[in-house]
Amino acid sequence: MSGTGLHFEELRQRLAAERPTGRCDEASVRRLWWAALETLQQDLLIPEDVQSGLWLAAPLPALYEPQLLGCLHGWVWAPEELGQLLPVAAALPGTGSAVAHPSGRSYRRLALHPDDCRDPLLILITPQLQLALALQGLEGRRQLLISSDPTTLGDILALIGRQLQEQDPAMADQLQDDLRQLGPLHTDETLPQRFWPQLAERLTTMAPSITLQTPTSSSQRESDPQDDLGLLEALSHEVRTPLATIRTLVRSLVRRRDLPAVVMKRLRQIDVECSEQIDRFGLIFHAAELQRQPQPSNLARTDLAQILESLEPAWTNQLERRGIQLKLNLEAGLPLVLSDPRRLEPMLGGLIDRASRGLPSGSGLTLLLSAAGARLKLQMLVNPPSREGAPPERTGQEHSQTEQVGAVLSWDPSTGSLQLSQQATRRLLASLGGRYREREDRNLTVFFPVATETG
Structure with missing residues (x-):
């Protein structure tokens, strides 16, 4: 300039x-x-x-x-x-x-x-x-x-x-x-x-801004859970904001025709990574917000099968970068469910990340959506890599023990990653109409209520 x-x-x-x-x-x-x-x-x-x-x-x-x-x-x-x-x-x-x-x-x-x-x-x-x-x-x-x-x-x-x-x-x-x-x-x-x-x-509803202070007495060193949640909300907000600005700048460059192919590839990777982290920290923010200030559910008729189909290409690209294959199996003629479609999409992406995080290359993740009485059952099944003539390899996740970090996060020592705790995940899904179950083998199941004609 x-x-x-x-x-x-x-x-x-x-x-x-x-x-x-x-x-x-x-x-x-x-x-x-x-x-x-x-x-x-x-x-x-x-x-x-x-x-x-x-x-x-x-x-x-x-x-x-x-x-x-x-x-x-x-x-x-x-x-x-x-x-x-x-x-x-x-x-x-x-x-x-x-x-x-x-x-x-x-x-x-x-x-x-x-x-x-x-x-x-x-x-x-x-x-x-x-x-x-x-x-x-x-x-x-x-x-x-x-x-x-x-x-x-x-x-x-x-x-x-x-x-x-x-x-x-x-x-x-x-x-x-x-x-x-x-x-x-x-x-x-x-x-x-x-x-x-x-x-x-x-x-x-916004968390107070982050300030770092040195405690001056033993009483000040004791952490207030509400303060911890406010800090987590603030951190999530502060992380998402610059990522959104970076993504805006990157998307403005992707439309140019005079950049080398390798630069365009890197820019698209930056865009995808920013979007994934914006959604991830958005979930953390909503989990902390729900824990600190419970809100009434606002559910509407939602086409869960259509949402899964529309998100499948992005999930496939995300997992393929880590050498993981995604399969989507939808039962035909499924009814609508009661949920909040606006918040359900990032939540489903969070479940994909939760089920696949730490899986070795060559693994697979299968999504099954089927009728289960008055509910639809969404399953995420992990398929570890196998070698011909040998039993399937263990992913190292079947019996990993996560450690609670505050009210809504947990830490997985086997992957070194922070993620929403099971309790926070269950609470978030409940606010979206879902009932959540997770097994020790990392397979997930979520039940959504079928919407009636008047629902």
């Missing part, structure tokens, strides 16, 4: 004008930022089925939901050192170049001013929703800034336009054209009534 880059400090000062000084520390204000992004995407944009608009962000893409990245045009001002810190980012196009998203939309990457702070900022303009979000303030006086006032947004966009005109006139004209196509700025009078209560609800 070339040029002096865009400077956003004046923009933050405009947002903070006539507002009292913040009183948050760094950890608290970051929680506010992530809760605001989740509220914006999950509670406001996706339910509105937004199909057009643009977003401007610094110093990294703030939006991370694929369906939003696929339909909104993005402008990202990133620091020069991004290319030095992340080898993948070094392949990103330079100033003003478009980075393609797999769904066809794109975002443009431009230079951030070298002296600008690295506090996050997001400006969103769509026909339905228009606002600016930013973090601002010194340590101990941090705050989340938000504005949907057309006058303020107009001033901010005009400021960006003037600075961009000095940096890259062609890009400034392009931004003006994009804004012009969206029509005049307007006020949504209902936004404060919708945004702040939903943000507060998300904050009540």
Whole structure:
């Protein structure tokens, strides 16, 4: 990237004008930022089925939901050192170049001013929703800034336009054209009534930020189970967030045609690994959340057979990388079950990982789905590798003893891996309508209730 880059400090000062000084520390204000992004995407944009608009962000893409990245045009001002810190980012196009998203939309990457702070900022303009979000303030006086006032947004966009005109006139004209196509700025009078209560609800379910302190007394050294669960939730959230950003950057590169085949292969591997770990830590987060704050089940009619068929190709590729073969055997004409399809898919992936983790190359995993009275029975059967003329090899897992780590995790000494404990797995599946059984030979069985016509 070339040029002096865009400077956003004046923009933050405009947002903070006539507002009292913040009183948050760094950890608290970051929680506010992530809760605001989740509220914006999950509670406001996706339910509105937004199909057009643009977003401007610094110093990294703030939006991370694929369906939003696929339909909104993005402008990202990133620091020069991004290319030095992340080898993948070094392949990103330079100033003003478009980075393609797999769904066809794109975002443009431009230079951030070298002296600008690295506090996050997001400006969103769509026909339905228009606002600016930013973090601002010194340590101990941090705050989340938000504005949907057309006058303020107009001033901010005009400021960006003037600075961009000095940096890259062609890009400034392009931004003006994009804004012009969206029509005049307007006020949504209902936004404060919708945004702040939903943000507060998300904050009540988010774990407190992680702080490391040295105990000063014996009473402080005793661990509170609720604190442990909060820490686990926070860790899961903090791991998933950068992985989602990395995956977004990687997917923007996969669409390019000028990268060597070996680079494309590695990028796809990174995408798959990020997705698997995002799902894995998502399960850990939900298990801790369910343990700390039980929630009522919200089950619906679900086609379990169709879900298994749709996920089979991804599972096959995942297991083949480790030399494990997957077989899917579905009984014909199976009825629907009662479950939560949105959360069931990652849970099934977690069961695949649980059953196959530590298996040697040459093993097999068979999935059987069949009727069992008023339930459907899903079995995951492990087939260890065998040598001709010799009895089947033991996988070393038949009698392995796992050690409990906190309320929801267990550690398997034979593989050195952390996984959900049987109790946590059973509780998660129960919230999805399933009844879970695991045998010592690692074979799993889950029963799901059949949905009645009125169920």
